[in-house]
Structures are given as structure tokens and as C-alpha cells.
Amino acid sequence: MSQAASHKAQKGLIVKQTGPLALIQDAGRFGVAHLGVTQGGAADWIAFRWANWLLGNASNSAALEIVMGGGLSLESEREVHLALTGADLDAQLDGKPLAPNARFQLLPGQRLVFRQPRQGLRAYLAFPGGLNAPEVLGSRACTAREQFGGLHEDGKPLQVGDRLTWQGTAPAMRRIADDQAPRMPVSGCRLPIVLGSQIASFSGRALFQAFNQPWTVDNRADRMGVRLTGPALHGSLTGIISEGIPLGAVQVPQDGQPIVLMNDRQTIGGYPRLGALTPIACATLAQCLPGTQVWLTPVSASQAQDDYRHQLGVWVGG
Amino acid sequence: MKPTIESSRIEIRIETAAMDALMVRLFDAIDEANMAWVIAADQALRKTFGAALIDLVPSYTTLLVHYDCQQATHTEALQLINKALSGLTPVDTQAGELHDIPVWYDESVGPELPKVAQRAGLSVDELIEQHCQHDYCVFALGFAPGYGFMGLVDEAIATPRLKTPRSKVAAGSVGIADRQTAIYPLLSPGGWNILGRTNVALFEHAKRGEPLLRPGDKVRFRAISRDEFEADGGDTTPMEERS
Structure with missing residues (x-):
């Protein structure tokens, strides 16, 4: 079975509703700037690194960059441990508030909703072993202008009906020490x-x-x-x-x-x-x-x- | 700090550009003769930095060196640049490839053909002939994957950018801005004066990491008919009908 076909067969998270922008990102596309190819990658790379760290992923594993929230809704088809870092987008798991900078469990049928920014702008959702997505020039970073990356290899953000699947199974059990948790910027x-x-x-x-x-x-x-x-x-x-x-x-x-x-x-x-x-x-x-x-x-x-x-x-x- | 390096004929300046990036400045004006030096510097820097190099972006007069600051400190990076470029000599300019680019020049896919011709006091056919007459030098890649900034077009047909850029310029569009000419590798916004369309797959080459056009290469445009363009698989959808 081809890699693409096995991804389709795999259960994952289904996009039920989209917000303003949710993109698959990794650390970025390097070594190709001389071709006119942009860097891309997680804009808040620190929060992105923390999200992967929480699951024991390789630091460059593809994760989801969620801007603003705006009603983005993801429904799980299987049990999985995910990690959420960065902005506080008033995330809820089946209606219950979900704190950023921690890992959490999602059960089949449960729904994750990102509502609106309370602190910061971009949240990062990491998956065991990183998200499956086609690699272009050594990176899974999604860059709209260039039509590089993304689930359908067209540089587009998540669409309703998309299925997110991941590469690993048993993530590490880590938590961020209180004094290390990434803080969102304040005015000044x-x-x-x-x-x-x-x-x-x-x-x-x-x-x-x-x-x-x-x-x-x-x-x-x-x-x-x-x-x-x-x-x-x-x-x-x-x-x-x-x-x-x-x-x-x-x-x-x-x-x-x-x-x-x-x-x-x-x-x-x-x-x-x-x-x-x-x-x-x-x-x-x-x-x-x-x-x-x-x-x-x-x-x-x-x-x-x-x-x-x-x-x-x-x-x-x- | 602006350290300089003695080379045989040019003064090389190194400037801080970012935490982990240094700008190597070779010249202060655009000139085809720069390319032999820029390419030589590109090769020398790649070789000397090895795995400590993250990205190297050559342009008309400069090279931006983005290095891995976990492998080299700011001072060490300066030393590596010095080592790479001392005694630099230009490469053989004949080494670049000459590309033959077939273009269907037509108002439907090149809406600025009449305007550019009129400005230059030429007929459309004379303008096309003029645009096809030179071997243009590829100065730099940028703007989009595989997009090559080329020049210099004859002073007579040089035309400033559109006042209001188009939100969508078709892939393969061949345009002029001032004394430069270029091909849009993929559908993108842009403000160049569009004269025609080619079916050369610039974007696909770049996506594989093997750009068709490289700095120092030469490009010659060749006018083809609609039939030839279509036979080659060219997309004849007029510019205005793209949405």
C-alpha cells in the first residue's frame, strides 16, 4: 500500500469547522533560499518546540499552527495524547476549558474547539511523532504563496473534512516546569x-x-x-x-x-x-x-x- | 564594524545582517560583470562553511550568509568568510548555461504589449524583435521559487512597473520592469508589464530543487506562434479571464 493510501486508512482527527487559519508547520524549509523558496515554519518556534517536547517528538516534527482559533473544531476518531502550547485561544475539550502548555488525552468522538484569543495569537497542537503531510524540499511547512506543503500539497490551510493523522504511537509523559512555561507577550x-x-x-x-x-x-x-x-x-x-x-x-x-x-x-x-x-x-x-x-x-x-x-x-x- | 578583504581587484565588505547572518558586499551597482565574482564567492563560501551553512542567498551585488550559530559564533563566521574569500578570483563567465525560451507574444496573454511598444515608439513586432535580440543575464533568483531577475533590456523598451499591480499574473508570463525582464514561475500577484507567455516549467524545476535558471546563466527569448505554443501544451487562457 502506498504511503498516501495508508494515511487515508488511518483514523485521526477530522476537521469539522475551520477558523481564520490553521496550517501544518515544522521548523521551516532551509538550504533552498537561493532558489527563491521562502523559509516558512512555525512563527512562534519556541512554543512549537515546546509542543513537540511535551510529547517527546523530534524537535522538527510537523504540528498545527492555529491562528486566532475562531471556531476551529477537530473531532477525534481514536484515543490520542496531544500537546497544546502557545497562545491561549480559549480551547475547549467537549466544552471544558483546556489549559495551554500541557499534554492532554482525547478520546474517540471527543471534540476540540478553539474559540478566540485571550492571550497571544498562535497556538501549537503537536501530535505523536508529528503530523503526516507531504514533504517538499525537505520540509512539511505549508506556504500558501508557493503552494508548498499542506495535506493536499497545495499550500492551503486546513479545510472542513480534512483528516489529520500522525506518525507515532506512544508519546512521552512530560510536563513543563512552571518557571519555564512560555509566556505570551504583554504590551510594552x-x-x-x-x-x-x-x-x-x-x-x-x-x-x-x-x-x-x-x-x-x-x-x-x-x-x-x-x-x-x-x-x-x-x-x-x-x-x-x-x-x-x-x-x-x-x-x-x-x-x-x-x-x-x-x-x-x-x-x-x-x-x-x-x-x-x-x-x-x-x-x-x-x-x-x-x-x-x-x-x-x-x-x-x-x-x-x-x-x-x-x-x-x-x-x-x- | 566593516572588515574588508583584499582580493585581486575588488573590495569585499562584510556587514552584520542578523543574529546569525552576515552580508558579503562585493559591488555597489548592477553590472553583468559582477556575476563572475558573485558566483565565485558563492562557491567559495559553500565550500568553506560546509555543514555550518544554513542558507546562502546571492543577489546582484551581495551574498547573504545564514550560518548555524550552534556550529560557528559571530566571530568564527567572520573568520570563515575571510578564509573563503581572500584571494578570490572570478569564475569563467562562459560557464553559465544559455537557455532558449520560446514565448508566445500576444496581447491576450501579454496585455502590456501595445503600451510598451507605444512608449518605445515601436510597432508590436519591432518590440518583440527587440526583446528577443539580447542574451539576458540571470542576476538573482527571488520573489518566487525559480523566479529569475534578468537584464538588462534595451534602454528604449525599459518600462516602469504598473501603478497598480495585478492581483493575479498567470504562470509563464514574461514581463519587463524598468530594465529587467523575468518569467513568473507560478500564478502570483505582480506589477511587471506582461508581453507574452512561455510554457517552460520554471516552478516544477524549483520544486525539485533544480532551478532551470541559475545566476550567471543567459536567456534568449524566441517568438513562437499560437499554434506552436499550443502544440507544446501551453495554456492560452487570456490574462483577464483568470480568476
């Missing part, structure tokens, strides 16, 4: 930024404004980029010759309002940049609802790497 949070190539092209006034007052997360925000609003930042450059764009790059188009480029960004682009948010800051920003106030806080690349390695160390051994 800090986003560390490593300053980049065009920083000297901005005026002194623009640089003062960039780092000494809060920015507001705009509702023009998706997996490609998050716009921040505040005073217009100006500099001597209106455009540059297109160059590679790292994760978290803070580009400033002509209107002076910064856009943070996230997982589904294009691979090269021609707007001057202040620098790039650290991966930890990107995870934070991915959970900020529109209206949240954030501060851009310069940090050295070396300090950012120390913080990053410290974060990775949390999952070692456990």
Missing part, C-alpha cells in the same frame, strides 16, 4: 534587534525615534510581515539594490513605517533596513495581537547568540 514588551547594513543611512532623529519610543503592532500583519506604526523614520536611502533578507529583518519603506519580515518573507528585497529582530524576538512578535506596544531594543549579534543558545539549552536532556 521588548524585541531585541541586531543592527544591520543600512543602519548608518537613517537620520539621527530616526534612530532616536526607532529605539526610544514604543511601536504599535498594526493589523496589517501576517506570516510574511508585521507592520509597526509610529513616527515616520527617514533616511538617505529610499531603496537599495535587492539583497538577501534574513528572518526578522526590519525594513523601512518610503512611508517610514517599519515592516518586520517573518517566516514567509520573500528571499530578496530592496528596502533599507534597521537590522533584524533576533529569532526569539520574532517568536514574541508572532504572538502580538494588533495594538500591542513593542520596543525595539538593540543587542549585539554575540549577545543574541548567547541568549539563543541558552533557549535551546532548555530542551536538552529533558
Whole structure:
């Protein structure tokens, strides 16, 4: 039997109702940016890693990224242990509240519903051994624009009637220590930024404004980029010759309002940049609802790497 | 910090781009002659970084080095770049492949044909001839999987992007923006002036990880008839009827 056919025969979770957006994601698609292929992957990679950790999965196992909730409803056809992390989307299991950052059991016929964000924006639902989904260029990340990934290999989010199946059977029994549980950002949070190539092209006034007052997360925000609003930042450059764009790059188009480029960004682009948010800051920003106030806080690349390695160390051994 | 590397003829600058990414800057202006250096730097960086390299994105004048900071610190990555690029020499520019791209130039699939011709003071046939006359250099891949930014088109037919980009440009659309030309690998939004359509499978190549067009390659467009385009399996659905 082909792999696809065996997935169809396997019992799983059925999508009964969809919300605004639920995507299959893993850590992302790497080593192919030079082809013009976007990175993709879980926007809050920290919550994503915790979800897989809770089940003892490999850290790159495909999970579900659920944005906002909005009535997404999944019904189980079999007994399974899942893990839920990230945003508190007022999830309910057969009408009973389900706390994030823990594993839980789902019995046949039980229904899981994600209602609305109470804290954060994106929840991650991990499955034993990771979700089954076709792999494209080494990743199961679902990227809509490119039509890569997804259950039907068309880059589309979950649809009513889709059946989610998974690769493993007996997950680990883990819980997150209270002091380690990922916290959702609050207004006034800090986003560390490593300053980049065009920083000297901005005026002194623009640089003062960039780092000494809060920015507001705009509702023009998706997996490609998050716009921040505040005073217009100006500099001597209106455009540059297109160059590679790292994760978290803070580009400033002509209107002076910064856009943070996230997982589904294009691979090269021609707007001057202040620098790039650290991966930890990107995870934070991915959970900020529109209206949240954030501060851009310069940090050295070396300090950012120390913080990053410290974060990775949390999952070692456990 | 802007360390520079001495190479035989160019000044190479290394800039911090992100926590785990460095920008290698070779030039300050677009030029076909850059490509021999960009490709040489690409090969040298891949070889020197080995498994510590996550992604390497070459563009017109730069290369973005995204490295694994669990395998190399910021300082070590700077040293690796220095090691890779000191004494760099350009590759042989004749090494790139020449691609023959058949295009059905027609207003139904290339709605800006009359406008671009008119701007240039040419007939549509003269415009097509002009677009087919050069071997265009592939400068960079980006925007979409397998999308190659090519140029430079003759100054006379250079045309600025549409004021309002189309929400849907058909796969295979061949367009011009300023002095650049490109082919859309898949249905996507876009603001280039579309002149025609090709049936070359750019997207499918990229999806397999083997792009048809690579930086430094040359592309020559060749005008074909509707019959030839259809015989090749080309989709003749007019641009406006796509939804």
C-alpha cells in the first residue's frame, strides 16, 4: 500500500469547522533560499518546540499552527495524547476549558474547539511523532504563496473534512516546569534587534525615534510581515539594490513605517533596513495581537547568540 | 564594524545582517560583470562553511550568509568568510548555461504589449524583435521559487512597473520592469508589464530543487506562434479571464 493510501486508512482527527487559519508547520524549509523558496515554519518556534517536547517528538516534527482559533473544531476518531502550547485561544475539550502548555488525552468522538484569543495569537497542537503531510524540499511547512506543503500539497490551510493523522504511537509523559512555561507577550514588551547594513543611512532623529519610543503592532500583519506604526523614520536611502533578507529583518519603506519580515518573507528585497529582530524576538512578535506596544531594543549579534543558545539549552536532556 | 578583504581587484565588505547572518558586499551597482565574482564567492563560501551553512542567498551585488550559530559564533563566521574569500578570483563567465525560451507574444496573454511598444515608439513586432535580440543575464533568483531577475533590456523598451499591480499574473508570463525582464514561475500577484507567455516549467524545476535558471546563466527569448505554443501544451487562457 502506498504511503498516501495508508494515511487515508488511518483514523485521526477530522476537521469539522475551520477558523481564520490553521496550517501544518515544522521548523521551516532551509538550504533552498537561493532558489527563491521562502523559509516558512512555525512563527512562534519556541512554543512549537515546546509542543513537540511535551510529547517527546523530534524537535522538527510537523504540528498545527492555529491562528486566532475562531471556531476551529477537530473531532477525534481514536484515543490520542496531544500537546497544546502557545497562545491561549480559549480551547475547549467537549466544552471544558483546556489549559495551554500541557499534554492532554482525547478520546474517540471527543471534540476540540478553539474559540478566540485571550492571550497571544498562535497556538501549537503537536501530535505523536508529528503530523503526516507531504514533504517538499525537505520540509512539511505549508506556504500558501508557493503552494508548498499542506495535506493536499497545495499550500492551503486546513479545510472542513480534512483528516489529520500522525506518525507515532506512544508519546512521552512530560510536563513543563512552571518557571519555564512560555509566556505570551504583554504590551510594552521588548524585541531585541541586531543592527544591520543600512543602519548608518537613517537620520539621527530616526534612530532616536526607532529605539526610544514604543511601536504599535498594526493589523496589517501576517506570516510574511508585521507592520509597526509610529513616527515616520527617514533616511538617505529610499531603496537599495535587492539583497538577501534574513528572518526578522526590519525594513523601512518610503512611508517610514517599519515592516518586520517573518517566516514567509520573500528571499530578496530592496528596502533599507534597521537590522533584524533576533529569532526569539520574532517568536514574541508572532504572538502580538494588533495594538500591542513593542520596543525595539538593540543587542549585539554575540549577545543574541548567547541568549539563543541558552533557549535551546532548555530542551536538552529533558 | 566593516572588515574588508583584499582580493585581486575588488573590495569585499562584510556587514552584520542578523543574529546569525552576515552580508558579503562585493559591488555597489548592477553590472553583468559582477556575476563572475558573485558566483565565485558563492562557491567559495559553500565550500568553506560546509555543514555550518544554513542558507546562502546571492543577489546582484551581495551574498547573504545564514550560518548555524550552534556550529560557528559571530566571530568564527567572520573568520570563515575571510578564509573563503581572500584571494578570490572570478569564475569563467562562459560557464553559465544559455537557455532558449520560446514565448508566445500576444496581447491576450501579454496585455502590456501595445503600451510598451507605444512608449518605445515601436510597432508590436519591432518590440518583440527587440526583446528577443539580447542574451539576458540571470542576476538573482527571488520573489518566487525559480523566479529569475534578468537584464538588462534595451534602454528604449525599459518600462516602469504598473501603478497598480495585478492581483493575479498567470504562470509563464514574461514581463519587463524598468530594465529587467523575468518569467513568473507560478500564478502570483505582480506589477511587471506582461508581453507574452512561455510554457517552460520554471516552478516544477524549483520544486525539485533544480532551478532551470541559475545566476550567471543567459536567456534568449524566441517568438513562437499560437499554434506552436499550443502544440507544446501551453495554456492560452487570456490574462483577464483568470480568476
